[in-house]
Every structure is written in C-alpha cells, then in structure tokens.
Amino acid sequence: MLKIWGRPNSINVQKVLWTADELALAYDHVPAGREHGQVGEAWFAEMNPNRLVPVIDDDGFVLWESNAIVDYLARQYGKDGFCPTDARQQASARQWMDWATFTLVAAMTPVFWGLVRTPPGQQSDAAAIEKGIAACQAAFRLLDAQLKERAYLLGDSFTLADIPLGCAVYRWHALEVPREELPHLEAWYARLRDRPAYRARVMLPLT
Template identity: 40%
Template sequence: MITILGKAGSINVRKVLWTCAELALPFEREDWGSGFRPTEDPEFLALNPNALVPVIRDGDFVLWESNTIIRYLANRYGDAAFYPLDPQARAGVDQWLDWQATNLNNSWSYAFMALARHSPAHTDAQQIAASVANWEKHMRILEQRLQQAGSYVCGAQFTLADIAIGLSVQRWFATPLAHPDLPALNAYYARLSEREGFMLFGRNGMP
C-alpha cells in the first residue's frame, strides 16, 4: 500500500494521485500542508527536510519530489507504454516532465497566485501582465507540440508526461484570464477529460 503525504488540493500531490489512478495502485493519503498538519512538524521533516509535499512511503521506502515520485511509480508498477524503456522515447517523456517543472511552472506562478488565489503578495500589475504573457507564450509552445505530436504530448500514446502537463493545462483553463484560441490544446484538454483519473484528480470532479 502506497501512503501519500500531502493535501489533495496541491498540484504536485495531484500528480501522484492521478498516477496511482492510471496504474490502478491502491493508496492511503494523509493531509499535510497549509490548512492541515504543518510540514514543519519534526515527523514530516524526518521524511522530507524541505518541508514540501508530496512525500510517499512505499513500505519502508520514502521518496519526495513529485516528478521523481511519479517516475518511480511508473518504473515500479507501470508498463513500457506509460513510461518507455527505449532510451530516446524515455528521454522525450523526461524532457516534457522537466519542461513542466521548470519553464512552464515558472511562467504561470505569479499570474496564478494573483488571479486565481488572490494572494495579497502578488498584486503588482506589471508582474501580473508579464506572467500572463509568459504563460501564454508557453501554452503556444505546447500548442505547437500537440499539432506535431498528435493526441498526446509524446505522440499517440498517453504517457507519464501528460500527467504533469495535463495538470498545468487544467490550471490554465481554470484561471480567469483571456485564453487565446488554441485548437490543439483545447482538443487535448477534452481528450484528457475522458480519463477517469484526470476527472478525479486533475479536474477534481469539476466540469
């Protein structure tokens, strides 16, 4: 039984939850993070000194960092279609996982905190506008990729990369801002929404 430590609303926890759903892995989840048990608690810090969710326990094995966790789960419990064994195909999946965790996440963080979370620390109009523009730039990169690749980020097959990318796409559509017409991205979002795991943990049951 996998134990997932982290609140269900965290985008990084949702990566792990959705991965477990795709792999039909049973799990237990403990609420940790803002509004729940504090991650500065010594019990949590003993598992992850960074005081960040998610953390998993798989028996006696403990692991943190969301993309590392989902790679581990795919390696241990998945198949070659979900996370390819071929070095070049796997590198393609890893490329988009890393792009989501770095370039894409950094583009939307300020705008999301301002427009969706209404954070009092994110009210600078120029920074909001710059973040929105940067976010749109990266979504256009994804649009171009989907036009080239087809159904999913790495081609015709749903892979681990679509979990990380799909959650960021959900955040894009859920944030109140002007969304340009990106037909491949729209079709991709609709395609992901046919997956039970995405509806449960990507869109959290929301239409």
C-alpha cells in the same frame, strides 16, 4: 502499502494522485501541508527536510519531489506503454516533465498567486500577473505546436509525460485569464478530460 502525503489542491500532489489512480494502485492518502499541517512536525522533516509535499512511502522507500515520484511510480508499476522503455523516449518524457515545472508552471505561479491566493483587500502585483500571462501564452503556443501531429506528448498513447502538463493546462483554464485559440492543445485537453482519474484528481476548484 503506498502512502502519499499532500493536500489534494496542490498541483504537485495532484500529479502523484492522478498517476497512482491511472495505475490503479492501492494507497493511503494523508492530506498534509497548509491548512492540514503535519509538514512542520519533526517526523515529517525526517522524510523530507524541505518540509514540502508531496512525499511518498512505498513499503519503506521514501521519496519527494513530484516529478521524481511520478517517474518512480511509472517505472515501478506502469504497463501498457504508460512508462516508455526506450531510453530516448524516457529522456523525452523527462524533458517535457521538467519543462512543465520549470517553464510553464514557473510562469503561471505569479498569475495563480495574484488571482487566487492574494488575500482579500491586498493589492496583487498587476505587472507580474501580466508578465506571467504573456509567458504562459508563449509556452502554450509551443505546446500546441508539439501536439499538432500527435494525440499526446510522446505520440499516440497517454504516458507519464502528459501528467505534469495536464495538471498545468487545467489550472490555466480554471484561471480568469485571456486564452488564445490553440486547436491542438484544446484537442489534447479534451482527451485528458475523458479520463476519470484526471477529472477526480486534477479538475478541482482552485484555492
């Protein structure tokens, strides 16, 4: 059986759990990381020497890095268009998945840490938060333009390309930050909220 390690409030673990639920996979979820521990154990380092989550073990096949895991699960178990078979569509999906991680989430990280993870009584970096908000707003304007004439990132159907960005857009809406009116982005976000797996795995309190 598929086994997934990672704390459920991690944006990267949420990608994997959401994907597994969309694919109706049977799996064993083991909370790990931060308050759940386990990542410091020697046996965990044998699976992932980075000592980070998520990690999966699919009948002996161990894999880490969230986008790689989403891509693997989609290719291995996806159907009904969730995983594109055309090489160009596959590349486009990976393009948006990587952009979500290295552009959007990277810009959002100092905002999240400053507003959510800064310990009480400790001063957050206001300049870093402001810079991150501006970078996120620019990224979301780009995403809004991509969604202008399509329901999802790659077209009319929900695919793995929507997973990383879907996790990020919920986090953005859960943060107390100024948000521009971006109608195409909001329509896409509404479509994601209609998905039971999205509500169950992604729409959780920020901690």
